[in-house]
Amino acid sequence: MRDTVRFGVNYTPTRGWFHHWLDFDLAEVRADLDSIAGLGLDHVRVFPLWPLFQPNRALVRPRAVEQLVALADAAGERGLDVVVDGLQGHLSSFDFLPSWTRTWHRRSLFADPDVVAGQEEYLRTLAGALADRPHFLGMTVGNEVNQFADRPHPDPDRVTPEQAQAWLERMLAACAAGAPGRAHVHAEDDAVWYRDDHPFTGAQAARLGAASVVHAWVFNGTAQRYGPAGAATELHAAYLVELAKAYAVEPGRPVWLQEVGAPAPLIPPERAAAFAEATLGHVLDCRDVWGVTWWCSHDVARELADFPELEYGLGLLTNDRRVKPGGAAVARVAAAVRAAGPGPGPAVRTTAVVADVGGAARGTRRSVCAPGGPVLETWTRLTAEGVRPAIVLSDLATDPAHLSSRGITELVPAGR
Template sequence: MNASSPQPGPPVRLGANYTPSAGWFHHWLDFEIDDIRRDFDSLAALGLDHVRVFALWPLFQPNRTLIRGRAVEQLGSVVDAAGERGLDVAVDALQGHLSSFDFVPSWLTTWHRRNMFTDTDVVEAEARYIETLAASLADRENFIGMTLGNEVNQFSDRPHPDPDTCTHEQAGRWLERLLAACARGAPGRLHTHSEYDAVWFQGGHPFTPAHAARVGDATTVHSWVFNGTAQRHGRSGAATVHHAEYLIELSRAWAEPGRPVWVQEVGAPAPLIGAEHAAEFTTATIDNALTCEDLYGITWWCSHDVSRSLADFPELEYSLGLLTADRAVKPQGRAVAEVAARLRAAGGRPGPVRRPTALLLDVGDAETAPGRTTCAPGGVFFEAWARLAGAGVRASVVLADRAADRTHLAARGVSEVLDPYDVVGP
């Protein structure tokens, strides 16, 4: 790679996390493939190229030794329906956690309480389940690959009310074991894991940036500005509209150059991002993310609004869709469609920008990152990066233990490394 002029990579994927318009993820209980086909028609009409779909774990594996064949067949029919409309599909297995609700099999709770990360029998059952799903989809051309589950790290630590605690080493072994099961089931596909932002921001959290950026076939980031970012900086502040870009660059500090980064979730949460500003936020967020090297894709959360007929969701969950529950296109849906059209006109990817300036990140040991709270909203590093972004500086991130490695800096096109305190002051 020419360090002075980053070269465009493969076409950037642009898609949506699929939330069924009828029944939300409970649609597996009353499975209607025609409803799903109509949903996929509405997404294909936006010019999207993929969806991420979610298998509710308790329904697919209701007993430790039972994986329901009918559920696996239904998943295959969902992937096929997407393919008929030109959509590729990534599949999450361990759901796990979705929109504030936990879906954990009964054989892991109450009288059968076991740790999902460390219990030998449980991990063996999880691996068998994930391999089964992967193998069932391996021959479908539009199957992207597996993600172990949605933000499963939230089960491992506070603030979960009943966490399955584990150590950093145990979390790493769990990831490696289950990703190996994905690879056995579907060799050569893109297999990943996903975490919510405690992995980047919460000191002592067992899932670490090194896990996220060095384990699996790609790094996934989930960008949500309700984490204190929009509260501190407002809906149009640099930290807010550059948040996805920030997480991409933060993750690349731990990765080797060339590792793909997937913005697997990003959305416009009300009321921090009001409905009248959702399209503007959507366009700015995606355009800023597109300036990054090694960007694999962006998958918006979510496809369709949660129906108001369903109770007890946090209020923001009812309005995150690109389309309504009646499949009407919303302003943010039109914004994504416009970006998709621009991407196609540019051959799938605009050129990434040069980032000769890097911000120095010292979190202590790179494997465990005990000082990663500096990366969170309000932290010195976070605020310094945001200040640079507001001044028009597209900064990359360099770990302290790599800041003197000229080969590493040259490979990333870095010619200047700034201390965050020099940016924000003492």
């Protein structure tokens, strides 16, 4: 870990989107990575498509793994560290699951012993292929795989929180077996923080893996409720960083803002730069932030069909690799942080909003933290008053050692 916050981007290839693995062209990848490096960023998160890399439970394609290593090496040559997501999983409204888990071979992604063993071998293989690369930071188990376990997915594989935790522990162990000593994490969408009774929990997010990972999207009702320039909209990513910290039991546990973006029309294109600068400014006022990885590097090509409209324009660069205003804004913030160098970090947040989520282990009342809920409303109001609030779970609000470890001296009930 470094004292200086890191800035990177989720790599979306300009030619063919993630389908580029079917027609892998290293020259095109290098051109994409050149345009990313030109923004002054320091890492990329990359996405092999699981069905293409492991089309059969007993086959992880060697050629696909070689192409992943070639992409990672090309990134390293440009000064970009690499994080690899394993189980894709779900990307930009599309599901990518191998045929040996669906239809005639329908088996639980989280509980079937053969499927889980196949996933372990896949993650071990990818991590092991990159284990000797100094620019390989680690694996992310998958991208928002929790979506497959609950509504609103149309065909979920239901699990209990205990089963979800056991699955996460096995997947993280598989990553560590392939690449010991690297920073392996798991990443879910905001259902872990906001949805009552969701089987993947905030406690798992904040206590398993090398860092707590946050995906902060304002199309979840935040921008709809508070507007594109509303305080809660521009504070949403920082709020989720603080909410992740509330669930942590390890003092100073790093938080990685792994996805954040400016989805149009909820954030109009003419406001993308202002949104980026405001969002990042608030996040940089949080302690223990490891880094920010913007979604995404390049726009999705318009000739590709059936994406939700907001997915086409999320890039920091256009599909022909021109820097957009939002990209220039992220580059400016990254350059300013890099120029400032390591420092003491933001001041401790001594006031905390108390969140009763129905117990950290199960989160039966997590919706109190969602947009419109009393925790976010109180936290936003206090921020507007200049208080700089943290969040503490009611489970831990009576633990003097926990409060002391975080420097919290004043508690404010949610809704007050």
